[in-house]
Amino acid sequence: MTVAARTLTEHEQRERRAWFRTRWERGVAFNRRCGIRVTRWDPDGVEIVLPYAESLSAHEDVFHGGVISSLIDTAGAGAVIAGHDFAKGSRLSTVSMSVQYLAPARGREAVAYARCVRRGGRVHFADVDVMADGRICARGQVVVTISGERPGVGDPIEPLDEE
Numbered sequence: 262m263t264v265a266a267r268t269l270t271e272h273e274q275r276e277r278r279a280w281f282r283t284r285w286e287r288g289v290a291f292n293r294r295c296g297i298r299v300t301r302w303d304p305d306g307v308e309i310v311l312p313y314a315e316s317l318s319a320h321e322d323v324f325h326g327g328v329i330s331s332l333i334d335t336a337g338a339g340a341v342i343a344g345h346d347f348a349k350g351s352r353l354s355t356v357s358m359s360v361q362y363l364a365p366a367r368g369r370e371a372v373a374y375a376r377c378v379r380r381g382g383r384v385h386f387a388d389v390d391v392m393a394d395g396r397i398c399a400r401g402q403v404v405v406t407i408s409g410e411r412p413g414v415g416d417p418i419e420p421l422d423e424e
Contacts, residue, residue, distance in 0.1 A: 268348060269347055269348050273347070274346070274347055277347045277351065277414060278302070278304075278342070278343060278344075278345075278347075280414060281339075281342050281343070282299055282302040282339075282343070285297070285299055285302075285309075285335065285339050286298060286299050289335075291331070292335060295311060295314075295317065295328070295331070296311070296312050296314065297309050297310065297311050297332070297335065298310045298312075299339070300372075302339065302343050303343060303344070304343060304344030305344070305376060306340050306343070306374065306375055306376035306377070307336055307339040307340045307343050307373075307374075307375050307376075308336075308372060308373070308374055308375075309332065309335060309336045309339065309372070309373045309375070310370050310371075310372050311324075311328070311332050311370060311371045311372075311373070312369065312370045313368065313369050313370060313371075322367055322368075323365045323366060323367050324366035324367075324371055324393065326360075326362055326366075328371075329360070329362070329366050329371060329391055329398065329399050330358070330360045330399075330401070332371060332373045332391060333358065333360055333373060333375075333389045333391060333399065333401035333403060334355055334358055334401075334403055335373070336373035336374070336375035336387075336389050336391075336403075337355075337358070337375050337387035337388075337389045337401065337402070337403025337405070338353055338355060338387070338403060338405050339375060340375035340376050340377045340387040340389070341353070341377045341380075341385040341387050341403075341405050341407070342407070343377075344377055344380075345380075345385075345407060349382070349383075349407060349408075350383075350407045350408045350409050350410060351407065351409075351410050351411040351414050352407065352408060352409040352410060352411040353405050353406070353407050353411070354405060354406050354407075355403060355404070355405050356384070356404050356405060356406055357403075357404045358401060358402065358403045358404070359401060359402050360399060360400075360401040361399065361400045361401065362398070362399050363397055363398055363399060363400060364396060364397070364398045365398065366391065366393040366394075366398040366399065367393055367394045367398075368393045368394030368395075370393070371391050371392070371393040371398070372391065372392045372393070373389050373390070373391045374389065374390045374391075374392070375387050375388065375389040375390075375403075376388060383406050383407060383408050384404060384405075384406055385404070385405050385406075385407065386402065386403070386404055387402070387403045387404075387405070388400075388401075388402055389401045389402070389403060
C-alpha cells in the first residue's frame with residue numbers, strides 16, 4: 262500500500278524537528294530516566310550528553326556497556342531525524358546497530374557525537390562516536406527506517422519532573 266506524501270512547508274519541517282528534539286530529552290521515558298541532554302540538534306548532526314550515575318554503571322565509575330550502546334542508538338536515530346524530510350514520514354525504528362567498545366567509559370559524563378551519513382527513501386545510516394574522560398570509548402553505526410506517521414507528532418510534551 263502506497264501512501265501519498267504530504268507536502269510540508271519549511272516552517273512545518275522546522276516545527277517537527279524541534280518537537281523531536283524536545284521529545285528526545287523529555288518525551289522518551291528511558292532517556293528521561295538516564296538524564297540525557299541534547300546539546301546540539303541540527304541537520305548536520307547531534308550531540309547528546311549522558312551524565313554518570315551509579316544506576317548506569319558496570320563497575321565503580323564506569324558506564325555499563327549496554328548504557329553506552331543505548332546512547333549510540335539514541336544519538337544515531339536523533340542524527341537521522343534531526344535532518345529528516347518529514348514529507349517521507351515520521352515513524353522511526355532502529356533496524357540494526359553495531360557497536361565497537363574501544364575503552365572503558367569512565368568519567369562524569371559520556372558524550373555521543375552522531376551524524377547521518379546516508380539518507381535513503383526509507384533506510385538511513387548514522388555514525389556515532391562516544392567520548393568519555395577526554396577519549397573515545399565507543400563507536401557505532403545505527404540503521405533506521407522511517408515510514409508512516411508516528412501518532413502524536415506535535416502533541417505537547419510534559420516538562421521534566423524535578424526529582
